[in-house]
Amino acid sequence: MRIVLFEPEIPPNTGNIARLCAATKTPLHLIEPLGFKTDDKHLKRAGLDYWEHVKLTIHPSFEHFVRTVEPYRLxxxxxxxxxxxxxxxxxxxxxxxxxxxxxxxxxxxxxLSPHAVRIPIWGEVRSLNLSTATGILLYEAMRQTDLLPD
Known part of the structure; x- marks a missing residue:
């Protein structure tokens, strides 16, 4: 399982997702351009002291990611x-x-892929926060595939 953030814009969201990836041992790939610098204080603060536990790769483009990682299924x-x-x-x-x-x-x-999913939402909200949505999708994927620890 991998998480890819295509051109993320908000440092705290990326920091929270990095923390999620550290907690689940899920590699995190960021696709440039990023809406922040990787030394941003909000990015680091949201990831707390877990950054050393994140397998992070930054790619200059989505094409570079696909070419170098060869993901199984997007x-x-x-x-x-x-x-x-x-x-x-x-x-x-x-x-x-x-x-x-x-x-x-x-x-x-x-x-680039025939596989797309949405998270059902009710009411007047257009979408969920990026880090919340990433957590929902990752944990559902891990639940379905028996990748969750006991």
Whole structure:
């Protein structure tokens, strides 16, 4: 299992996701351009002292990520996806791709995979916070694939 943040914009979200990745031993890949510097104090504070436990790779482009990592299956997260995350069959070597906070994944990235999921929400909210959504998807994927520790 891997997490990819495509052009993340908000340092605390990325820091929280890094902490999530440290807690689950999930590699984290960031796709540039980033909306912050990697030495940002808010990024470091949100990740607390867990950064040394994160397997972090920063890629200059999504093409570079795909070429160098060769992900098994890309699972795109989008509010526009037709399949709810709980109805999707995750696999242990999936790569969950999250888009930027203010605009989501662009169509050209979404088009790279037939696999896309959404998190059902009610009410007037358009989407969930990026770190919250990442946690929901990762833990559901780990639950389905028996990757959660006891």
């Amino acid at each position: 699972v795109m997260a989008s509010t526009k996806a037709s399949v709810a995350h709980q109805n999707f069959q995750f696999q242990p070597i999936d790569t969950i791709v999250m888009g930027p906070e203010t605009r989501g994944l662009p169509q050209e990235i979404m088009a």
